[in-house]
Amino acid sequence: MEALNNIEALNQALDQMMEKDEKIVIYGEDAGFEGGVFRATKGLQAKYGKDRCFDSPLTEAGIIGSGIGMAINGMKPVLEIQFQGFLFPGLNQLLVHGARYRNRSRGRFTVPMVVRMPYGGGIRALEHHSESIEAMLAHTPGLKVVIPSNPYDTKGLMISAIKDPDPVVFLEPKRIYRAFKQEVPMEIYEVPIGKARILKEGNDITVVGWGAMIPEIQLAVKDLEEEGISVEIIDLRTISPIDKEAIENSVKKTGRFLVVHEAVKSFGVGAELISIVNEKAFLHLECPPTRLTGYDVTIPLAKGEGHFMINPEKIKSKVKELINY
Amino acid sequence: MIFENHNPLEGKVFQILDKTGKIVNEEYYKDIDRDLLLKMYRCMVLSRIQDEWALKFQRQGRMLTFAPTLGQEGLQVASMAACRDDDWLVPAFRSNAAWLYKGLPMKNIFLYWCGNEMGSKIPDHINMLPIVVPIGSQFNHATGIGMSFRYTKEDKVVVTYIGDGGTSEGEFYEGINFAGVVNAPVIFIIQNNQFAISTGVESQTKAKTLAQKGIAAGIPSIKVDGNDIFAMYFATKEAVENARSGNGPSLIEAVTYRQGPHTTADDPTIYRSEEKHLDGMSKDPIIRTKNFLIERGILTEKDEKTIREECKKTVFEEFEKAEQENITPLEDIFKYTYEEMTENLKEQYEEAKKWGGN
Ligand SMILES: Cc1ncc(C[n+]2csc(CCOP(=O)(O)OP(=O)(O)O)c2C)c(N)n1
Numbered sequence: 258m259e260a261l262n263n264i265e266a267l268n269q270a271l272d273q274m275m276e277k278d279e280k281i282v283i284y285g286e287d288a289g290f291e292g293g294v295f296r297a298t299k300g301l302q303a304k305y306g307k308d309r310c311f312d313s314p315l316t317e318a319g320i321i322g323s324g325i326g327m328a329i330n331g332m333k334p335v336l337e338i339q340f341q342g343f344l345f346p347g348l349n350q351l352l353v354h355g356a357r358y359r360n361r362s363r364g365r366f367t368v369p370m371v372v373r374m375p376y377g378g379g380i381r382a383l384e385h386h387s388e389s390i391e392a393m394l395a396h397t398p399g400l401k402v403v404i405p406s407n408p409y410d411t412k413g414l415m416i417s418a419i420k421d422p423d424p425v426v427f428l429e430p431k432r433i434y435r436a437f438k439q440e441v442p443m444e445i446y447e448v449p450i451g452k453a454r455i456l457k458e459g460n461d462i463t464v465v466g467w468g469a470m471i472p473e474i475q476l477a478v479k480d481l482e483e484e485g486i487s488v489e490i491i492d493l494r495t496i497s498p499i500d501k502e503a504i505e506n507s508v509k510k511t512g513r514f515l516v517v518h519e520a521v522k523s524f525g526v527g528a529e530l531i532s533i534v535n536e537k538a539f540l541h542l543e544c545p546p547t548r549l550t551g552y553d554v555t556i557p558l559a560k561g562e563g564h565f566m567i568n569p570e571k572i573k574s575k576v577k578e579l580i581n582y
Numbered sequence: 583m584i585f586e587n588h589n590p591l592e593g594k595v596f597q598i599l600d601k602t603g604k605i606v607n608e609e610y611y612k613d614i615d616r617d618l619l620l621k622m623y624r625c626m627v628l629s630r631i632q633d634e635w636a637l638k639f640q641r642q643g644r645m646l647t648f649a650p651t652l653g654q655e656g657l658q659v660a661s662m663a664a665c666r667d668d669d670w671l672v673p674a675f676r677s678n679a680a681w682l683y684k685g686l687p688m689k690n691i692f693l694y695w696c697g698n699e700m701g702s703k704i705p706d707h708i709n710m711l712p713i714v715v716p717i718g719s720q721f722n723h724a725t726g727i728g729m730s731f732r733y734t735k736e737d738k739v740v741v742t743y744i745g746d747g748g749t750s751e752g753e754f755y756e757g758i759n760f761a762g763v764v765n766a767p768v769i770f771i772i773q774n775n776q777f778a779i780s781t782g783v784e785s786q787t788k789a790k791t792l793a794q795k796g797i798a799a800g801i802p803s804i805k806v807d808g809n810d811i812f813a814m815y816f817a818t819k820e821a822v823e824n825a826r827s828g829n830g831p832s833l834i835e836a837v838t839y840r841q842g843p844h845t846t847a848d849d850p851t852i853y854r855s856e857e858k859h860l861d862g863m864s865k866d867p868i869i870r871t872k873n874f875l876i877e878r879g880i881l882t883e884k885d886e887k888t889i890r891e892e893c894k895k896t897v898f899e900e901f902e903k904a905e906q907e908n909i910t911p912l913e914d915i916f917k918y919t920y921e922e923m924t925e926n927l928k929e930q931y932e933e934a935k936k937w938g939g940n
Contacts, residue, residue: 286747290853291780312781314750315717343716346752381646381697384715523926552930554919559646559697561910564934571937 260438266408267297267373267429270415271335273445275305278333281419283310285320285337285373293337295375295434317347321372325355328370333419341376341428342385355424356399371418375431377469377519379566381559388556389468389520394426395497395529401425401450402496406471408439410494413448421450428496430468437472453500455507459489462513462576465504465530467493470517470567477572486580496526504530505537513579514538514546519567522550544582549575584610584820585802585832590793595805595837598812601865603873610816616880622663622683622811623875626655626868628893629679632688633842635897636695640846644905648695651678653841654773656867657808659683661741661771661834664818671710672724672742674717676773676840680743684710688896692904699914700907709738717748721757721770728766728831739767739825741818747778749795750786758799758833767825769818770796770833773808775840776862780853796833808836809867839865 261269275281283298289311292299301310313320317338324334338344344351351372358366378387395402401423405411411429418425456471457478466474471492478488489507493500508514514534516527527548534546549571557565588594598607605611633650640648651658658680662671671677671684681691685708694701694713702712714720724742731738748754749772761768772792776783789795796803802824806817814836821832839862843850850859875881916923916931923931 287779287781294779294847312785314786315747315778315781316750316752318752319750345716346718383647384713386715522930552916552934553927554915557910557915558694558699560908561699561912561915562697564910564912564915564937 258440259443261408261412261441262435262438263405263408263411263429264295264297264434266412266441267415268299269441270412271298271301272304274416274419275301275309277445278419280331280333281309281335282327282332283335283337284313286315286339287312288337294339295431297373297429298337317343317345318350321347321350321355324370324372325350325358325368328368328424329358329366333369335371335373335419338372338374340386341374341390342388344374344390351400351424351426352397356397359423360399367422368424369422371415371421371425371427373427373429375429375434377430377432378556378562379432379469381562384558387562389518389551391428391496392520392525395526399424400497402428403450403494404428404430404468404496405494406430406433406468406492408441410448410454410492412441413446414450414494416445417447417450420447425450428468432469433472448494451495451498451500453494453503454492455503456490456492457488459487460511461487462515462579463489463491463504463507463511464515464517464572464576465491465493466517467496468519470519473567473569474517474572477569477576480569480573481576486576488576499529499533501533501537504533508534508538508546509541512541512543514542515549515575515579516547517549517567517572519551521553522548523553525550544579547575547579584817585804588804590791590803590805590835591797593790595807596813596817597807597810598816599810599870599874601809601870603870603877605812605874607813611812612816614812614815618663619875619880622659623871623881624889624893625659625679625683626871627889628896629655629659629682630868631890631893632682632691632897633678635894635901636692637842637846639901645692645695646697647845647847649676649845650842651676653862653866654775654808654838655679656811656871657771657773657814657836657838658743660811660814661769661818661836664815664822665739665741668709669738669822670724670727670740672720672727672740673711673713674720674743674745674748674773675713675715676745677713677743681710684708686710688900689903689907692901693908696904696908698908698910699918718744718751718753718757720744721753722760724768724770725757725761725764725766728761728768729764731767737826739769739822741769741771743771743773745778746772746774746776746783746792747781747786748772749792755795755799758796758801758831761831762799762801765828765830768831769821769825770831771818772833772835773838774835775838776858777840777844777850777854779844779848791835793833793835799833801831801833803833803835805835805837808838809865809870811867811871838867839863841866
């Protein structure tokens with residue numbers, strides 16, 4: 258065991274998997290020599306050479322499109338998109354081709370690549386650096402969408418993503434890249450894709466979140482528990498495929514459901530989860546299943562970001578509203 | 583003629599003023615009106631001093647991440663000077679000197695880099711789009727604005743910038759190709775400052791020059807010493823005249839050097855050799871222009887000192903204004919989503935007020 262933060266855990270996963278599997282090739286803008294702007298791939302070029310870890314030209318379509326070609330011919334590309342906000346020029350490749358080759362070729366060609374990217378707000382960043390677009394990606398059949406919230410999961414989920422036979426988008430909550438450390442096993446281990454984690458058991462309400470929302474939820478729940486409210490926290494970990502069972506079982510026990518996400522409200526993952534609750538546990542509900550989310554606006558720049566972000570106060574207030582419904 | 587005589591495929595780089603400030607290409611040198619020269623010079627110095635202080639303000643925690651234009655002032659000022667005031671500018675994010683030349687209040691620039699959208703509100707009389715962060719997309723916007731003149735019957739041109747890294751994006755090619763097809767009056771300027779964050783230009787392309795990429799699109803293309811305001815001014819002027827008379831777009835690769843970090847979040851010493859840095863610094867556009875102006879008696883050391891003092895004063899005044907105006911009322915994050923707030927947004931706005939928005 259070793260105490261690592263999220264970025265170190267990610268780096269370790271990539272390093273250990275590259276060592277084990279020669280088919281893994283890592284590239285992206287500034288991902289080679291410098292190890293990426295957040296240093297997730299730091300040291301990999303020095304260790305494995307320029308063929309296996311390199312700076313690509315500045316072209317998201319090129320990165321993802323070539324990754325598709327690599328993967329089709331048996332390689333295992335692990336691609337870095339510098340910020341999720343710059344995925345868009347590559348989105349055509351990802352949605353239109355990456356997600357579809359398996360289906361289109363009736364299983365002959367597959368695209369087992371991983372596309373990593375930092376996402377999310379709260380770091381006083383420039384325009385296009387703070388959005389959370391997991392819903393947009395999860396809406397596309399053929400892609401898997403994973404979001405870790407802690408170092409243990411980051412390493413284990415990345416290893417699973419690399420081993421996965423389908424394209425996996427690995428969204429990294431950059432706000433918590435270096436926020437805290439956690440004991441992480443030294444060896445290679447997997448955290449399964451598609452399985453949520455019950456982070457804390459409770460009886461009065463289920464609160465679901467992912468990524469950088471998890472620490473906010475934990476802070477809120479600490480206070481709520483002191484007030485005698487027993488909260489079950491679920492870290493979703495994988496947006497698609499979604500772990501319906503974990504949600505169903507929890508809501509059947511607690512009778513109340515709150516989903517917290519920093520992405521904008523409408524047409525999002527919150528709505529999806531609430532549908533699942535309605536379908537699976539309707540008769541167990543004591544109050545309407547509810548979402549606490551960002552507003553339906555362009556994410557404000559730093560000076561207005563505070564208006565937008567979810568914080569423990571908002572979570573506490575919403576939970577109490579539902580408890581007292 | 584400049585474009586015709588400087589085919590980038592033949593490895594030619596257009597230069598008039600060398601790095602010491604001497605005219606080396608008399609054939610193309612023409613006098614530029616003294617006031618215009620001084621205007622260009624002053625604007626370069628203003629942008630330089632603004633960047634230098636912004637770096638300090640950033641370290642004091644009074645500004646957020648920003649991208650300095652340090653070292654690239656010459657190409658921007660000269661290309662703007664070659665246009666009319668009512669021509670359009672479609673900038674990239676590293677375009678400080680061009681914004682200033684175009685008349686954007688410095689306060690706006692500070693506001694933007696301090697995390698306030700109000701900085702992007704360009705005054706109505708300036709034909710310019712706001713700072714753009716996603717790389718490449720601006721090339722198609724420039725083409726579209728250029729295309730629109732055919733319908734609005736305006737005889738304007740559009741100038742747009744991109745970095746050397748940006749020339750690897752699909753939209754770079756799409757933009758220049760489309761503009762060529764429709765003969766849009768657009769001057770595409772590549773600011774080749776040698777780096778895209780840590781990635782050197784040699785990792786962006788196998789092409790010998792970036793300028794030659796324009797040749798594939800069938801548009802006049804040239805590689806210019808971007809730190810030479812004369813070469814940049816006369817090349818842009820030719821491109822502008824060409825565009826204005828209906829002959830379509832041109833592409834200029836302006837060779838320059840990014841003297842500072844990519845942004846304040848970047849440490850260039852990791853990837854930049856000392857040798858490359860010293861070489862880049864020795865080609866500074868401001869120093870060589872100053873040498874020229876002093877040698878020709880257009881500027882004295884005393885004037886120079888006065889200019890610097892005036893510029894510093896402006897920088898402080900504008901930054902103070904920005905600091906004072908740097909608030910984002912809650913309503914502002916809702917009210918620019920649509921012309922009218924939808925019912926959904928009104929509801930969310932009411933909810934948001936509960937959390938103490940001003
Ligand atoms: C589409 C897109 N991809 C990635 C980025 C992240 N990014 C910001 S600046 C930059 C490097 C740009 O280099 P270059 O085009 O040479 O311009 P310079 O910064 O040197 O002026 C990158 C990769 C972005 N802003 N947009």
